[in-house]
Amino acid sequence: AFPNGYQDYHDFAELTSALQRAADDHPGLAALSTIGTSVEGRNLWLMSITRAPAGSPEVLFTCQQHAREHLTREMCLRIVNRFTDGYGSDPAVTRLVDSRIIRVIPSVNPDGAEYDHATGSFRGWRKNRQGQGTDLNRNWGHQWGCCGGSSSSPSSDTYRGTGAFSAIETQRVRNYVASRVVGGEQRITAHIDFHTYSELILWPYGYTYSDTGPGLSAQDAAAFRALGTQMAQTNGYTPQQSSDLYITDGSINDWMWAAHGIYSYTFEMYPRSGGLNGFYPIDDVIGRETARNDAAVDLLLSYADCVPRVIGASC
Ligand SMILES: NS(=O)(=O)N[C@@H](Cc1ccccc1)C(=O)O
Numbered sequence: 677a678f679p680n681g682y683q684d685y686h687d688f689a690e691l692t693s694a695l696q697r698a699a700d701d702h703p704g705l706a707a708l709s710t711i712g713t714s715v716e717g718r719n720l721w722l723m724s725i726t727r728a729p730a731g732s733p734e735v736l737f738t739c740q741q742h743a744r745e746h747l748t749r750e751m752c753l754r755i756v757n758r759f760t761d762g763y764g765s766d767p768a769v770t771r772l773v774d775s776r777i778i779r780v781i782p783s784v785n786p787d788g789a790e791y792d793h794a795t796g797s798f799r800g801w802r803k804n805r806q807g808q809g810t811d812l813n814r815n816w817g818h819q820w821g822c823c824g825g826s827s828s829s830p831s832s833d834t835y836r837g838t839g840a841f842s843a844i845e846t847q848r849v850r851n852y853v854a855s856r857v858v859g860g861e862q863r864i865t866a867h868i869d870f871h872t873y874s875e876l877i878l879w880p881y882g883y884t885y886s887d888t889g890p891g892l893s894a895q896d897a898a899a900f901r902a903l904g905t906q907m908a909q910t911n912g913y914t915p916q917q918s919s920d921l922y923i924t925d926g927s928i929n930d931w932m933w934a935a936h937g938i939y940s941y942t943f944e945m946y947p948r949s950g951g952l953n954g955f956y957p958i959d960d961v962i963g964r965e966t967a968r969n970d971a972a973v974d975l976l977l978s979y980a981d982c983v984p985r986v987i988g989a990s991c
């Protein structure tokens with residue numbers, strides 16, 4: 677359980693129960709599986725939600741690469757509950773579930789998350805629990821460690837690991853995404869990785885200040901920007917290429933795009949600012965700050981059959 681003022685946040689056991697309940701309550705609509713275990717042996721849960729024909733466009737939502745960013749786990753749970761409980765009653769939800777395959781990984785770093793709150797007060801922990809910890813969002817394999825956007829020091833909070841995908845958890849997600857290549861085609865077309873905080877919507881590349889780069893054309897950049905901007909209009913976040921914030925190398929977004937052509941965004945959630953306390957908003961804000969992203973989630977899902985349509989291009 678979480679400390680006082682934070683009880684509505686789900687710890688790993690509560691997350692697992694909530695996911696099992698959602699799957700049990702919605703057979704034929706929601707299915708719970710695991711993409712493997714973490715360093716310490718916790719399941720990396722995957723909830724799949726759909727009533728769409730096989731071969732329909734797939735959208736992936738990942739949460740809590742960073743342990744202390746507990747609000748993101750609640751964001752992924754919101755997506756699970758909204759698209760299961762809302763099916764058949766909410767027209768927007770029903771239309772999307774009937775035409776898309778929704779995939780949710782509510783915690784990419786369950787070990788770090790438990791470690792962060794295990795003592796009853798928060799540790800401010802960010803990384804996974806391998807050795808001195810690897811920053812999972814610097815461990816992905818596109819331009820890994822290229823550009824000063826991560827650290828080679830194991831004690832650093834942005835330690836990139838000993839090599840691309842040296843972290844067990846990034847390996848599991850990499851392998852899962854690779855398994856969605858069917859008949860030479862990647863079925864996942866769009867992705868959001870949720871973080872806290874700063875209220876931003878970010879897109880690739882993070883490793884270079886340039887708007888374009890190898891494998892990212894001016895048209896690709898225009899589509900990323902247009903959809904990112906439209907999503908930001910629904911939640912009030914600030915849209916920008918992630919390197920406009922700072923250079924990062926080995927981030928999930930760069931790899932999802934470069935390796936698989938997946939339109940991959942980072943959402944930095946509430947609050948807009950706040951020092952270390954910014955990672956620990958009281959549980960009263962969970963409902964408001966997760967529902968705040970409903971329209972953006974729906975927008976991404978609606979474009980998932982052909983994201984370039986957002987700039988009038990065809991697929
Ligand atoms: N959540 S955060 O405070 O760690 N910020 C993120 C921001 C970020 C996310 C994705 C690409 C570039 C930058 C980070 O990984 O540094």
Ligand SMILES: [Zn+2]
Pocket residue numbers: 741742745871872
């Ligand atoms: Zn983060």
